[in-house]
Amino acid sequence: xxxxxxxxxxxxxxLESCLRIATNGQxxxxxxxxxxxxAVTKNSVAGNMLHEAMKxxxxxxxxxxxxxxxxxDRVLEGVKMVDYAGFVDLVAESDNxxxxx
Amino acid sequence: xxETTGGVDEGDPGxxxxxxxxxxxxxxGTIYALEGxxxxxxxxxxDQDVSMVFMDDGVYQLVKGQHTKAIxxxxxxxxxxxxxxxxxxxxxxxxxxxxxxxxxEADLLVPVETLSSADMAGLMRSQDVVIDF
Numbered sequence: 350x351x352x353x354x355x356x357x358x359x360x361x362x363x364l365e366s367c368l369r370i371a372t373n374g375q376x377x378x379x380x381x382x383x384x385x386x387x388a389v390t391k392n393s394v395a396g397n398m399l400h401e402a403m404k405x406x407x408x409x410x411x412x413x414x415x416x417x418x419x420x421x422d423r424v425l426e427g428v429k430m431v432d433y434a435g436f437v438d439l440v441a442e443s444d445n446x447x448x449x450x
Numbered sequence: 451x452x453e454t455t456g457g458v459d460e461g462d463p464g465x466x467x468x469x470x471x472x473x474x475x476x477x478x479g480t481i482y483a484l485e486g487x488x489x490x491x492x493x494x495x496x497d498q499d500v501s502m503v504f505m506d507d508g509v510y511q512l513v514k515g516q517h518t519k520a521i522x523x524x525x526x527x528x529x530x531x532x533x534x535x536x537x538x539x540x541x542x543x544x545x546x547x548x549x550x551x552x553x554x555e556a557d558l559l560v561p562v563e564t565l566s567s568a569d570m571a572g573l574m575r576s577q578d579v580v581i582d583f
Contacts, residue, residue, distance in 0.1 A: 350574065362506065366474065366505065366506050369546065369567045370567055370570055370571045370574060371571065373568045373572070375571060375572070375575055377575075444575070445574075445575070445578065445579065446580070447472070447574065447580040447582065448582060449474075449582055450474065450475075450482070450582040
Protein backbone atom coordinates (compact mmCIF):
# COMPACT_ATOMS: atom_id res chain seq x y z
CA UNK A 350 0.00 0.00 0.00
CA UNK A 351 1.17 3.51 -0.86
CA UNK A 352 0.64 6.36 1.59
CA UNK A 353 0.99 9.97 0.42
CA UNK A 354 1.51 12.80 2.92
CA UNK A 355 1.54 16.46 1.87
CA UNK A 356 1.52 18.29 5.22
CA UNK A 357 4.53 19.63 7.11
CA UNK A 358 5.17 17.42 10.15
CA UNK A 359 5.70 20.59 12.18
CA UNK A 360 2.24 21.90 11.45
CA UNK A 361 0.10 18.79 11.55
CA UNK A 362 0.08 15.30 13.07
CA UNK A 363 -0.80 13.69 9.75
CA LEU A 364 2.62 12.10 9.25
CA GLU A 365 2.59 10.70 12.77
CA SER A 366 -0.85 9.14 12.25
CA CYS A 367 0.13 7.78 8.87
CA LEU A 368 3.25 6.14 10.30
CA ARG A 369 1.26 4.59 13.15
CA ILE A 370 -0.74 2.74 10.47
CA ALA A 371 1.96 2.20 7.86
CA THR A 372 4.62 0.74 10.18
CA ASN A 373 3.06 -2.63 10.63
CA GLY A 374 5.46 -4.78 8.71
CA GLN A 375 3.35 -5.06 5.60
CA UNK A 376 5.89 -3.47 3.31
CA UNK A 377 4.05 -0.20 2.90
CA UNK A 378 5.55 2.73 1.01
CA UNK A 379 5.40 6.39 2.08
CA UNK A 380 5.73 9.19 -0.46
CA UNK A 381 6.24 12.71 0.86
CA UNK A 382 5.10 15.55 -1.38
CA UNK A 383 4.51 19.32 -1.12
CA UNK A 384 5.13 20.54 2.47
CA UNK A 385 5.36 16.91 3.56
CA UNK A 386 8.92 16.83 2.22
CA UNK A 387 10.23 18.76 5.23
CA ALA A 388 9.99 15.51 7.19
CA VAL A 389 13.07 14.10 5.46
CA THR A 390 15.33 16.77 6.99
CA LYS A 391 18.28 15.19 8.81
CA ASN A 392 18.63 15.91 12.55
CA SER A 393 15.10 17.26 12.84
CA VAL A 394 12.41 15.93 15.16
CA ALA A 395 10.47 14.71 12.14
CA GLY A 396 13.57 13.28 10.50
CA ASN A 397 14.30 11.23 13.61
CA MET A 398 10.74 9.91 13.66
CA LEU A 399 11.04 9.02 10.00
CA HIS A 400 14.40 7.34 10.55
CA GLU A 401 12.78 5.07 13.13
CA ALA A 402 9.89 4.30 10.77
CA MET A 403 12.23 3.37 7.95
CA LYS A 404 12.77 -0.05 9.55
CA UNK A 405 9.24 -0.87 8.42
CA UNK A 406 8.38 1.55 5.65
CA UNK A 407 10.08 2.48 2.42
CA UNK A 408 10.26 6.27 2.32
CA UNK A 409 10.30 8.28 -0.90
CA UNK A 410 10.35 12.02 -1.44
CA UNK A 411 9.16 13.92 -4.48
CA UNK A 412 12.38 15.57 -5.58
CA UNK A 413 10.97 18.66 -7.31
CA UNK A 414 9.16 19.56 -4.08
CA UNK A 415 12.27 18.95 -1.96
CA UNK A 416 14.44 21.00 -4.27
CA UNK A 417 11.93 23.83 -4.41
CA UNK A 418 12.15 24.08 -0.62
CA UNK A 419 15.94 23.96 -0.51
CA UNK A 420 16.24 20.82 1.58
CA UNK A 421 18.01 18.72 -1.05
CA ASP A 422 21.37 18.74 0.77
CA ARG A 423 19.97 17.73 4.16
CA VAL A 424 18.01 14.64 3.23
CA LEU A 425 18.02 11.68 5.59
CA GLU A 426 20.04 8.71 4.30
CA GLY A 427 17.98 5.90 2.85
CA VAL A 428 15.21 8.12 1.52
CA LYS A 429 14.53 7.45 -2.14
CA MET A 430 14.20 10.46 -4.40
CA VAL A 431 11.55 10.22 -7.09
CA ASP A 432 10.58 12.52 -9.95
CA TYR A 433 7.08 12.86 -11.40
CA ALA A 434 7.48 9.70 -13.49
CA GLY A 435 8.61 7.88 -10.34
CA PHE A 436 5.49 9.13 -8.58
CA VAL A 437 3.38 7.55 -11.33
CA ASP A 438 5.34 4.29 -11.04
CA LEU A 439 4.73 4.15 -7.29
CA VAL A 440 1.00 4.57 -7.78
CA ALA A 441 0.90 2.01 -10.58
CA GLU A 442 2.87 -0.56 -8.54
CA SER A 443 0.60 -0.25 -5.49
CA ASP A 444 -2.55 -2.27 -4.88
CA ASN A 445 -4.14 0.77 -3.28
CA UNK A 446 -3.25 4.31 -2.31
CA UNK A 447 -4.20 6.56 0.55
CA UNK A 448 -3.69 10.30 0.26
CA UNK A 449 -3.73 11.43 3.88
CA UNK A 450 -5.59 14.71 4.23
CA UNK B 451 -11.74 2.55 -11.38
CA UNK B 452 -13.91 0.61 -13.76
CA GLU B 453 -14.68 2.87 -16.69
CA THR B 454 -17.36 0.63 -18.14
CA THR B 455 -19.65 0.97 -15.12
CA GLY B 456 -22.21 3.02 -17.01
CA GLY B 457 -22.94 0.25 -19.49
CA VAL B 458 -23.15 -2.67 -17.09
CA ASP B 459 -26.16 -4.15 -15.34
CA GLU B 460 -26.50 -2.47 -11.97
CA GLY B 461 -27.26 -5.78 -10.32
CA ASP B 462 -23.89 -7.29 -11.25
CA PRO B 463 -22.26 -8.12 -7.91
CA GLY B 464 -18.86 -8.24 -9.62
CA UNK B 465 -18.78 -4.46 -9.57
CA UNK B 466 -18.93 -4.14 -5.82
CA UNK B 467 -15.74 -2.56 -4.58
CA UNK B 468 -14.48 -2.11 -1.07
CA UNK B 469 -14.55 1.58 -0.22
CA UNK B 470 -13.08 2.94 2.98
CA UNK B 471 -13.74 6.48 4.11
CA UNK B 472 -11.21 7.70 6.65
CA UNK B 473 -12.47 10.55 8.82
CA UNK B 474 -9.73 12.41 10.67
CA UNK B 475 -11.19 15.85 11.36
CA UNK B 476 -13.37 17.23 14.18
CA UNK B 477 -16.96 18.02 13.13
CA UNK B 478 -17.55 21.80 13.16
CA GLY B 479 -14.21 23.58 12.75
CA THR B 480 -14.00 22.62 9.09
CA ILE B 481 -16.46 21.31 6.51
CA TYR B 482 -14.60 18.01 5.97
CA ALA B 483 -16.69 15.89 8.34
CA LEU B 484 -20.05 16.98 6.94
CA GLU B 485 -18.89 16.67 3.32
CA GLY B 486 -17.40 13.26 4.05
CA UNK B 487 -20.68 12.09 5.49
CA UNK B 488 -22.52 13.30 2.38
CA UNK B 489 -20.16 11.32 0.17
CA UNK B 490 -20.66 8.19 2.26
CA UNK B 491 -24.44 8.51 1.94
CA UNK B 492 -24.09 8.91 -1.82
CA UNK B 493 -21.86 5.85 -2.03
CA UNK B 494 -24.57 3.87 -0.24
CA UNK B 495 -26.86 4.49 -3.20
CA UNK B 496 -24.40 2.57 -5.39
CA ASP B 497 -24.53 -0.60 -3.26
CA GLN B 498 -20.82 -0.63 -2.58
CA ASP B 499 -19.02 -2.32 0.31
CA VAL B 500 -18.48 0.71 2.53
CA SER B 501 -16.43 1.00 5.70
CA MET B 502 -16.03 4.15 7.75
CA VAL B 503 -12.98 4.76 9.88
CA PHE B 504 -12.71 7.41 12.56
CA MET B 505 -9.24 8.27 13.76
CA ASP B 506 -7.40 11.29 15.20
CA ASP B 507 -9.89 14.14 15.74
CA GLY B 508 -12.35 12.25 13.53
CA VAL B 509 -13.47 10.30 16.61
CA TYR B 510 -15.03 13.55 17.90
CA GLN B 511 -17.60 13.28 15.09
CA LEU B 512 -19.21 10.36 16.94
CA VAL B 513 -19.32 11.80 20.44
CA LYS B 514 -22.72 11.85 22.16
CA GLY B 515 -24.36 15.06 23.31
CA GLN B 516 -23.58 17.47 20.46
CA HIS B 517 -25.75 20.61 20.68
CA THR B 518 -25.03 23.11 17.93
CA LYS B 519 -27.90 25.55 18.23
CA ALA B 520 -25.81 28.33 19.72
CA ILE B 521 -23.17 28.17 16.96
CA UNK B 522 -25.79 28.36 14.22
CA UNK B 523 -24.68 25.16 12.50
CA UNK B 524 -26.57 22.00 11.70
CA UNK B 525 -26.02 19.21 14.20
CA UNK B 526 -25.35 16.39 11.79
CA UNK B 527 -24.37 13.85 14.45
CA UNK B 528 -27.82 12.12 14.39
CA UNK B 529 -27.05 11.16 10.80
CA UNK B 530 -24.46 8.64 12.00
CA UNK B 531 -27.26 6.77 13.73
CA UNK B 532 -29.15 6.62 10.43
CA UNK B 533 -26.27 5.01 8.54
CA UNK B 534 -27.48 1.56 9.51
CA UNK B 535 -30.63 2.23 7.49
CA UNK B 536 -28.43 2.70 4.44
CA UNK B 537 -26.65 -0.61 5.08
CA UNK B 538 -23.53 1.16 6.28
CA UNK B 539 -22.74 -0.88 9.35
CA UNK B 540 -18.98 -1.12 9.31
CA UNK B 541 -17.83 1.67 11.59
CA UNK B 542 -14.34 1.49 13.05
CA UNK B 543 -12.43 3.66 15.50
CA UNK B 544 -8.72 3.54 16.19
CA UNK B 545 -7.96 2.66 19.80
CA UNK B 546 -5.02 5.06 20.15
CA UNK B 547 -7.07 8.00 18.91
CA UNK B 548 -9.80 7.19 21.43
CA UNK B 549 -7.39 6.76 24.33
CA UNK B 550 -5.52 9.96 23.55
CA UNK B 551 -8.80 11.87 23.83
CA UNK B 552 -10.06 10.10 26.95
CA UNK B 553 -12.94 8.47 25.08
CA UNK B 554 -14.47 5.02 25.30
CA GLU B 555 -17.09 3.35 23.11
CA ALA B 556 -19.70 4.32 25.73
CA ASP B 557 -19.11 7.99 24.82
CA LEU B 558 -20.12 7.39 21.20
CA LEU B 559 -23.46 7.74 19.42
CA VAL B 560 -23.26 4.49 17.52
CA PRO B 561 -21.86 0.99 17.99
CA VAL B 562 -18.34 0.80 16.59
CA GLU B 563 -15.54 -1.70 16.39
CA THR B 564 -12.36 -0.52 18.10
CA LEU B 565 -9.20 -1.55 16.27
CA SER B 566 -5.51 -1.44 17.12
CA SER B 567 -3.31 0.49 14.70
CA ALA B 568 -2.03 -2.80 13.30
CA ASP B 569 -5.52 -4.17 12.68
CA MET B 570 -6.48 -0.85 11.11
CA ALA B 571 -3.51 -1.15 8.77
CA GLY B 572 -4.65 -4.61 7.71
CA LEU B 573 -8.18 -3.43 7.08
CA MET B 574 -6.95 -0.46 5.06
CA ARG B 575 -4.75 -2.67 2.98
CA SER B 576 -7.69 -4.89 2.06
CA GLN B 577 -9.64 -2.03 0.45
CA ASP B 578 -9.98 -1.25 -3.24
CA VAL B 579 -10.38 2.48 -2.63
CA VAL B 580 -9.38 4.57 0.39
CA ILE B 581 -10.62 8.16 0.62
CA ASP B 582 -9.67 10.62 3.36
CA PHE B 583 -11.82 13.34 4.83
